[in-house]
Amino acid sequence: MADGGHEGNRQHPHNLQGLLHMAIEAGNESTTSDQMEQMSEERRQWLQEAMHSAFAGQVDEVQQMKECLQELNTDTSDEDGYDRKESALEFLADLCENLDNASDFCKLGGMELLLNRYLSCPEAELRWRAADLVGTCSQNVPFVQECALCLGAMSKLLQLLDLDSSEQVRIKALFSISCLIREQDAGLAEFVKIDGFSVLMRAMQSDVEKLKIKSAFLLQNLLYSHPEHKGTLCSMGMIQQLVSLLRTEHSPFHEHVLSALCSLVSDFPLGIAECRAPELGFEELLKERCQLIQKQEEFQEELEFCERLLKICFQDTLDDYSMDR
Incomplete structure (x- = not known):
């Protein structure tokens, strides 16, 4: 994808075996998969307990996204409220670098909220963060790209790129457009059509x-x-x-x-x-x-x-x- 946005996709292990493998690799880069399989049961059990303890307090990222969306759905008119919304958008952008989280964000109604409310809000800081988040979620995730396009993302982003008073909003809108049209035939067709x-x-x-x-x-x-x-x-x-x-x-x-x-x-x-x-x-x-x-x-x-x-x-x-x- 595209420039001006979050690069790469953070890959989180989804189960204890993945965490175990991560721990072994972090502790000894020379450890091979064969050596891991030959590890003694005692050693394996010890690592499992250690990893379970370390991650026992880990917060569910889907829940974190729900909390951010709850904040974004709350009406506010004070400076603290705007600051919280900026933080929520920034945190969501970090979470949605993960492909699974990007899809979940869309399923939770996050994309619709961005396109229908935050791309047109009066505060430029919120507009550019929303445009950036559209791109972060969309790059390399066909499901999210299709969802965004169905919600009219292309016309909204092109309007921002063409007419917005904020340089940063225009740059982030271009980033999101790029994420929706590169390697995405439907997005490019919509881009050309309008x-x-x-x-x-x-x-x-x-x-x-x-x-x-x-x-x-x-x-x-x-x-x-x-x-x-x-x-x-x-x-x-x-x-x-x-x-x-x-x-x-x-x-x-x-x-x-x-x-x-x-x-x-x-x-x-x-x-x-x-x-x-x-x-x-x-x-x-x-x-x-x-x-x-x-x-x-x-x-x-x-x-x-x-x-x-x-x-x-x-x-x-x-x-x-x-x-x-």
């Missing part, structure tokens, strides 16, 4: 550098994994828009724009033809950029993308360019 590419384009034109980079990165990944959408993007003027972004003040964002352009024109004659349009001035722009950054080590990847685009789109004039260098 003009998500236009929203993504506008996000790349914002003045929030982090949002611009993440939007371009998502576009590049979508083009790589779903080249069938290249025609749609060309018809909406994506190539012209991306080239215009390269004419803004030079920044690390341009590397991601060039990467997206490489993905868009590769094995796609229509995209190449659009890049060659004289009024776009793309060839000259690429050559100027190469001259600007060729001796700056920190921009070597950007340079490679420029040279790749020159080769793909302007092969017949590349020899002249090489001689000029």
Whole structure:
């Protein structure tokens, strides 16, 4: 998945045998599964008792989620109440890194609460935490993805990405959108249907550098994994828009724009033809950029993308360019 959110999925042992195995591995990294099976009954019993004692007071995580949801369902208007809700959302995000917990959270009505109440609440701090939690629950969990999509998550998240006044809310909304469309055909279909590419384009034109980079990165990944959408993007003027972004003040964002352009024109004659349009001035722009950054080590990847685009789109004039260098 996706950037801007919680990475990885914490795997908890679900029974005493799992806890036993964990204890053995923690105590001796060289212990093998065969050695564990050959362990004496006395030693096994001692470890079982030790682990039972250690985890006797462990709180049921489903119960913890229920308590957090109870807090989130409580109406409040004071600062302490908002603080408790922020803490509840933060704690749920930690719990829902576990795939089983993410599914249980959805079954408990948590996703519906996030989408119908917290994504539209007045407090930006609660909105971004709610958007982040939608993504944390959704990534890599088809059941949760389907549930979120059925509840209208895509349109709500795209609206936040496009219009919210908070930079953090927009960034977290993009993270959740990414979790709902990457490796999820139904999510991508919904994204395309409600003009998500236009929203993504506008996000790349914002003045929030982090949002611009993440939007371009998502576009590049979508083009790589779903080249069938290249025609749609060309018809909406994506190539012209991306080239215009390269004419803004030079920044690390341009590397991601060039990467997206490489993905868009590769094995796609229509995209190449659009890049060659004289009024776009793309060839000259690429050559100027190469001259600007060729001796700056920190921009070597950007340079490679420029040279790749020159080769793909302007092969017949590349020899002249090489001689000029």
